């Protein structure tokens with residue numbers, strides 16, 4: 001390690017955000033250690049292209065022993081806790097695993113920091129889902145937290161404990177309350193990527209086993225149709241590459257705090273469809289049908305964030321706009337599938 005080089009320990013390194021954050025930290029000359037779940041075959045997810053530049057440590061957020069051992073050995077300058085069962089829909093099917101990985105996983109990190117590396121700064125990946133069915137719009141750091149699904153409930157535990165540990169033990173634990181952020185690396189479980197994959201598959205006329213798989217391992221189009229849930233749901237969609245810079249800035253601040261990270265712009269799922277299909281000149285209404293299976297037991301939002309605190313305090317603001325983001329995703333899937 002070169003003199004003065006900072007170290008970061010990142011959980012969730014193989015995920016969408018982990019990959020952009022790893023690229024960002026490497027560009028700033030950090031030594032980056034990533035927690036990697038052991039699979040029967042080597043699997044590096046979104047960081048396969050960085051596998052020679054990163055240091056991987058096998059482990060799991062379910063295991064406090066390994067977290068404590070790594071944090072004690074590394075004494076990292078910064079810890080980014082991005083690891084999570086991150087999908088709302090799936091959290092109804094796996095509520096206990098979600099609570100364990102997403103809620104208790106964070107607490108295990110805080111406990112390890114408290115006990116073996118109290119100088120490490122921690123970034124916790126909080127979420128706009130914390131605001132649930134709020135009637136307040138836009139949401140900011142003072143909006144009441146009222147989770148409406150098991151994922152959000154687990155994230156609420158992690159969020160509140162970040163504040164409790166910060167105050168009780170004088171630890172540098174900060175949270176970023178991130179609104180939805182997407183990219184070509186987004187899992188096809190999420191609506192933006194499901195749509196961009198479906199648009200590309202329809203445009204290219206893919207059939208049978210050439211159709212990519214989406215949510216629950218099902219093809220993203222079936223009988224030439226894209227099946228979606230609530231088309232009226234409203235979200236604030238930004239670009240993941242912009243949001244990892246916010247995570248880093250949050251840890252460079254002079255004290256630990258909570259920050260909303262968002263674009264401040266709201267769109268419906270219908271508008272998302274219209275934008276994505278228009279990139280390839282197709283009419284979304286001819287291809288999209290509603291399937292009750294994707295309608296959730298409770299819906300959150302409209303979720304739209306007020307990012308004025310982070311803009312004023314840390315100078316962060318989003319760069320990529322909605323139209324540009326969706327075009328980027330559709331064009332990337334067209335290139336990938338053709």
Ligand code: NAP
Nearest residue numbers: 012014015016017037060061082083084086125127180181
């Ligand atoms: P993602 O692509 O689903 O990645 C999740 C990561 O967590 C993967 O690397 C996964 O590893 C890892 N993971 C899951 N369970 C684990 C466990 N038990 N032990 C260790 N690692 C585990 O999620 P993302 O979009 O990058 O999001 C990053 C974080 O931000 C998550 O905490 C998410 O909940 C939160 N967040 C995301 C958004 C968003 O819009 N993207 C918004 C707000 C908050 P495997 O590869 O082994 O599965």
Ligand code: GDP
Nearest residue numbers: 088189190191192227228229230231233269294
């Ligand atoms: P979330 O905001 O973290 O739950 O991100 P998602 O991308 O999973 O969902 C965003 C919104 O799209 C939610 O309000 C969903 O109800 C809505 N939605 C509509 N159809 C679908 C679908 O087929 N899949 C997913 N994942 N979400 C859908």
